Amino acid sequence: xxxxxxxxxxxxxxxxxxxxxxxxxxxxxxxxxxxxxxxxxxxxxxxxxxxxxxxxxxxxxxxxxxxxxxxxxxxxxxxxxxxxxxxxxxxxxxxxxxxxxxxxxxxxxxxxxxxxxxxxxxxxxxxxxxxxxxxxxxxxxxxxxxxxxxxxxxxxxxxxxxxxxxxxxxxxxxxxxxxxxxxxxxxxxxxxxxxxxxxxxxxxxxxxxxxxxxxxxxxxxxxxxxxxxxxxxxxxxxxxxxxxxxxxxxxxxxxxxxxxxxxxxxxxxxxxxxxxxxxxxxxxxxxxxxxxxxxxxxxxxxxxxxxxxxxxxxxxxxxxxxxxxxxxxxxxxxxxxxxxxxxxxxxxxxxxxxxxxxxxxxxxxxxxxxxxxxxxxxxxxxxxxxxxxxxxxxxxxxxxxxxxxxxxxxxxxxxxxxxxxxxxxxxxxxxxxxxxxxxxxxxxxxxxxxxxxxxxxxxxxxxxxxxxxxxxxxxxxxxxxxxxxxxxxxxxxxxxxxxxxxxxxxxxxxxxxxxxxxxxxxxxxxxxxxxxxxxxxxxxxxxxxxxxxxxxxxxxxxxxxxxxxxxxxxxxxxxxxxxxxxxxxxxxxxxxxxxxxxxxxxxxxxxxxxxxxxxxxxxxxxxxxxxxxxxxxxxxxxxxxxxxxxxxxxxxxx
Numbered sequence: 248x249x250x251x252x253x254x255x256x257x258x259x260x261x262x263x264x265x266x267x268x269x270x271x272x273x274x275x276x277x278x279x280x281x282x283x284x285x286x287x288x289x290x291x292x293x294x295x296x297x298x299x300x301x302x303x304x305x306x307x308x309x310x311x312x313x314x315x316x317x318x319x320x321x322x323x324x325x326x327x328x329x330x331x332x333x334x335x336x337x338x339x340x341x342x343x344x345x346x347x348x349x350x351x352x353x354x355x356x357x358x359x360x361x362x363x364x365x366x367x368x369x370x371x372x373x374x375x376x377x378x379x380x381x382x383x384x385x386x387x388x389x390x391x392x393x394x395x396x397x398x399x400x401x402x403x404x405x406x407x408x409x410x411x412x413x414x415x416x417x418x419x420x421x422x423x424x425x426x427x428x429x430x431x432x433x434x435x436x437x438x439x440x441x442x443x444x445x446x447x448x449x450x451x452x453x454x455x456x457x458x459x460x461x462x463x464x465x466x467x468x469x470x471x472x473x474x475x476x477x478x479x480x481x482x483x484x485x486x487x488x489x490x491x492x493x494x495x496x497x498x499x500x501x502x503x504x505x506x507x508x509x510x511x512x513x514x515x516x517x518x519x520x521x522x523x524x525x526x527x528x529x530x531x532x533x534x535x536x537x538x539x540x541x542x543x544x545x546x547x548x549x550x551x552x553x554x555x556x557x558x559x560x561x562x563x564x565x566x567x568x569x570x571x572x573x574x575x576x577x578x579x580x581x582x583x584x585x586x587x588x589x590x591x592x593x594x595x596x597x598x599x600x601x602x603x604x605x606x607x608x609x610x611x612x613x614x615x616x617x618x619x620x621x622x623x624x625x626x627x628x629x630x631x632x633x634x635x636x637x638x639x640x641x642x643x644x645x646x647x648x649x650x651x652x653x654x655x656x657x658x659x660x661x662x663x664x665x666x667x668x669x670x671x672x673x674x675x676x677x678x679x680x681x682x683x684x685x686x687x688x689x690x691x692x693x694x695x696x697x698x699x700x701x702x703x704x705x706x707x708x709x710x711x712x713x714x715x716x717x718x719x720x721x722x723x724x725x726x727x728x729x730x731x732x733x734x735x736x737x738x739x740x741x742x743x744x745x746x747x748x749x750x751x752x753x754x755x756x757x758x759x760x761x762x763x764x765x766x767x768x769x770x771x772x773x774x775x776x777x778x779x780x781x782x783x784x785x786x787x788x789x790x791x792x793x794x795x796x797x798x799x800x801x802x803x804x805x806x807x808x809x810x811x812x813x814x815x816x817x818x819x820x821x822x823x824x825x826x827x828x829x830x831x832x833x834x835x836x837x838x839x840x841x842x843x844x845x846x847x848x849x850x851x852x853x854x855x856x857x858x859x860x861x862x863x864x865x866x867x868x869x870x871x872x873x874x875x876x877x878x879x880x881x882x883x884x885x886x887x888x889x890x891x892x893x894x895x896x897x898x899x900x901x
Contacts, residue, residue, distance in 0.1 A: 289573070290567045290572065290573040291567065292569065292571050292572050293566070293568050293569065293570070294568060294569075294570060295510065295511060295568045298567055298568045300565065300567075301564070302563075303563060303564075303565060311487060312346075312487045313341070313486065314484070314486045314487075315484070316482050316483065316484050316485070317479050317481055317482065317483050317485060320475060322475065322476075323458075323466050323467050323468075323469050323475050324464050324465070325441070325464060325465050325466075325475070325485075326463055327341075327463055327465075329463060331749070339462035340462070341460050341461070341463070342435060342436075342462070343384040343386075343387045343460060343461050344382060344384040344387070344412075344459065345390075345460070346439040346459075347382060347438065347439070347457050347458055347459045347460060348412075348437060349379075349437065349554050350494060350495060350553065350554050351379040351389070351434040351436055351437070352379065352494070352495075352499060353368075353373075353417070353432040354367075354368060354429070354432055355393060355403075355430050355431075355432050356370075357427075357429055360425055360427065361403070361422035361423055361424055361426060362393060362403035362405075362430070363419075363422070365405055367379055368499060368500035369500055373415065373416055373417045374415065374416065375410070375416070378415055379413065379434075380414050381412055382412050383412050383413060383436060384409070384412075385409050385410060385412065386409075388406065388409045389409075389414070389434050390434070391404075391406065391417070391432065391434055392432070392433045392434075393430050393431075394431040394432070395430065396423055396424060396425030396427075396430070397425055397427045397428055398427075399424055401421075401423045403419065403426070404419075404420045405417055405418060405419050405420055405432075406418050406420050407434070414434075437489060437490070437554070438456060438492060438556050439457045439490055440488050440490045440559070441454070441465060441479075441486075441487050442454040442485060442486055443478060443479060443484075443485055444484045444486050445483040445484045445485070445765070446484075446765045446767075448483060450479075455467040455468060455475075455478075456556065467479075471891070482764075490556045491556070491559070492553060492554050492557065493517070493528060493541045493552065494540070494551075494555075497530070497541075498530075499540055499551070500539070503573075503575055504530065504567075504569075505530075505567075505568065506531065507529065507530070507531070509529050509531075509542070512529040512530055512531070512568065513565065513566060513567055513568050513573070514527045514528065514529055514564075514565075514566035514568065515528045515541075515563060515564070515566075516528075516563055516564035516566065517557060517563050518562070518563065525563075525564065526543055526544075527544040527545070528541050528555065529544055531551075537549045538551055541555065562597070564598075589881075589891070590617075590623075590637075590881065590883065590891070590892050591889075592883065592890055592891045593888055593889040594884075596880060596881065596883070598879070599879050607872070608813055608815065608872060608873070609639075609650065609854070609858045609868060609870070609871050610811070610854025610855070610858070610869040610870065611852055612879070613625055613639070613652075614663055615657060615660040615663050615810075615855035616662065616663050618855060618857070619658055619659050622889050622890045623889075624889075624892075625881075627651070627655075627656075627658050628651050628652070628884075630651075631651060631861045631862075635654075635884065636651055637651070637652075637881070637882065637884050638651050638881075638882045640880040641879060647880060649860070650858055650860050651858075651859055652859070653858075653865075655857075656855060656856055656857030657806055657808055657810055657855035657856055657857055658855075658857070660806060660855060661804045661805040662801070662805065663853065664801060664803030664826065664832070664833035665800045665853065666684060666685045666800035666812075666833075666853065667684045667685075667722070667728070667799035668683050668684070668845075668850070669682050669684075669723065669725030669726050670682070670725060670817065670846055670847050670848055671819060671842070671843075671844075671845030671846075673841045674841070675843040675844065676818075676843050676846055677819075678822040678824070679838060679841065680838055681723075683824070684722045684800060685799065685801075685802065685833065685835065685836060686719060686722055686798065686799045687797065687799075687801065688720070689718040689719065689794075689795065689797070690718075690795035690796060691795075692715070692716040692788055693713055693715050693735075693788040694713070694716075694784070694788075695708050695710050695712070695713060695714070695784050696712050696713060696714035696779060697710055698710075698771060698772065699772055700714050700772050700773075700774050700777060700779045708740065708742025708783070708784055709741065711781060711782070712779055712780070712782070712783075713779070713780055713782050714777050714778075715778050715797070716777050717776065717778060717797050718776070719797070721773050721774070721775070721776065721778060722770055722773065722778065724771060725769070725770060725848060726770050726848075727769055727799065728767065728768055728769075728778060728797055728798070729767040729768075729799070730764075730765075730766050730795070730797050731764055731795065731796045731797070733763040733764070733788070733793070733795050734761070734762050734763075734789045734795065735789045736755070736757075736759065736760060736786055736787045737758045737786050738785065738786055738787055742784060745759075745787060746759060755787065761785075762793070768780035768782055769781070800851075802834060803833055803853075804831050804832060806828040806832060807828070808856070809826065809828060810825075810826035810854060810855055811823070811853070811854045811856040811869045811870065812824035812825060812836055812851065813851075813852040813854065814842060814845065814850070814851060814852075815849055815851075815852050816849045816850050817844075817848055817850070818844050818845060818847055819844035819845030819846070819849060820842055820843065820844060821840060822838065822841060822842030822849065823839050823840040824836050824840075825837050825839050826853055833853065854869035855869070
């Protein structure tokens with residue numbers, strides 16, 4: 248089970264063999280962790296001859312650079328709308344070329360409470376012969392942001408000069424005041440990823456590297472020639488995030504790992520999708536014509552590769568070749584969307600960490616609809632041998648334990664069932680059947696109301712609550728309700744007039760048409776034919792277009808037998824249930840183990856029930872936990888015809 252390592256060094260065979268031992272026998276439980284997300288990672292001391300290895304990944308991301316909706320798609324190009332400020336000026340969403348440029352590493356100097364200058368990481372002023380970044384638009388310099396001062400609100404500002412696609416000068420436009428500690432300096436350029444965040448989309452969580460951008464468009468890199476318009480549909484919500492790079496993660500001027508030559512420094516092995524190998528990178532101290540920075544050990548190039556992208560959740564390997572332990576810690580924003588994981592082609596393997604930075608269940612790691620006999624599915628098998636199907640290895644203690652999905656158990660699910668829960672009303676906060684809802688119905692009206700559903704108020708839209716008139720079995724307060732395909736006309740703040748695209752007041756029926764889809768809210772109150780949500784009404788409901796519906800769950804499709812149900816979070820534990828199936832759909836949920844402590848609404852996880860564990864008997868392991876820092880190894884059946892594709896991973900905190 249050795250991993251594929253691309254190297255021409257005589258240690259290649261030994262290294263590959265060692266990794267095979269690591270993944271089957273001897274990896275300690277604390278030897279897999281995330282590098283970011285308020286996480287810590289420790290790598291024991293090693294030597295050049297006998298390195299110490301660690302599997303890690305980037306499991307979280309920073310705050311989004313941009314959040315919005317796709318206006319249109321053509322080929323690999325996504326277009327986004329502009330906005331207008333109070334003076335009527337058009338505001339473009341992006342600086343041209345900034346989202347596919349090199350990274351600019353800048354730092355500030357302070358004195359007398361002000362920012363006195365901005366230099367590169369080495370402390371050298373930016374000049375025409377000492378440049379930063381690459382690939383920038385000469386006529387549209389990137390935005391430079393200086394952190395807030397320690398006291399007051401006089402924030403320093405600066406601007407950049409660009410020539411030849413690089414930053415050639417920095418001008419302090421306002422020195423600011425109140426700076427007693429050196430502020431962070433950020434530049435809105437570098438490699439960026441665009442990720443689908445549209446709830447309910449089959450592609451939620453997919454990320455693509457941006458290859459270029461204009462003021463209103465981004466062009467995505469599409470190495471597998473996918474149909475981008477089917478992934479990023481018009482009106483789909485997306486976010487643009489800064490891609491993690493080798494230099495930013497481990498440092499360029501003063502690296503977190505040991506610097507040196509190709510044969511003395513620590514190594515970072517990164518997966519190369521095109522070749523299907525791990526390539527070793529090292530940090531060079533700098534000498535002669537070869538500047539300080541990161542280099543591919545197998546390349547003789549003299550240009551640093553600091554901007555090499557480390558893809559989210561993709562496993563990489565740290566090889567410690569220095570006789571001292573390595574301790575790393577970092578912060579980040581935990582992902583709030585579902586995620587896509589790579590399922591490699593037949594005969595290959597993929598190493599990753601838990602992508603969400605929190606405990607998840609096996610039923611959440613790989614969606615039930617991603618399991619099947621097709622070439623783009625995780626293939627089930629009859630037993631643990633893996634001779635006819637795919638395997639997942641999860642680290643437990645000092646060994647990697649084998650899991651597989653049993654053939655014939657809900658194989659072929661095409662749409663995963665969902666349900667909503669409210670806080671447990673049973674003994675000691677345990678779950679009961681009435682605490683689970685699997686309902687759907689129509690929406691016939693939306694109006695402003697008070698918290699209890701009454702509609703007596705002095706102004707047309709003076710409340711932060713909305714009364715939604717619905718058909719079907721009304722869910723009780725505490726459940727989460729999701730609305731689909733609600734349409735209407737935009738209104739002003741008090742609800743007295745409709746607004747056009749420029750937010751001018753117009754007569755009823757002439758306002759800008761808006762659509763709200765897959766939006767979820769907590770039911771604050773309910774009554775005969777209605778629910779109350781805490782949301783200020785923003786449009787006049789239009790019943791003449793679309794098919795507005797609500798749901799607290801959905802039966803799914805393709806189920807052949809009883810499924811497993813787990814209640815996750817909500818302050819409780821151990822709650823489980825059984826999903827009954829009829830006509831290929833989940834038609835009801837019965838609580839089989841109430842658990843305890845569910846003081847707020849837990850997530851309902853519905854698994855296919857087919858996960859099995861080596862040496863654990865023929866019982867479902869859908870509920871086995873994958874720790875927040877657990878390593879995961881996906882091994883594709885070597886004799887099969889599986890293709891490279893992406894699996895759904897359900898976010899437990901969504």
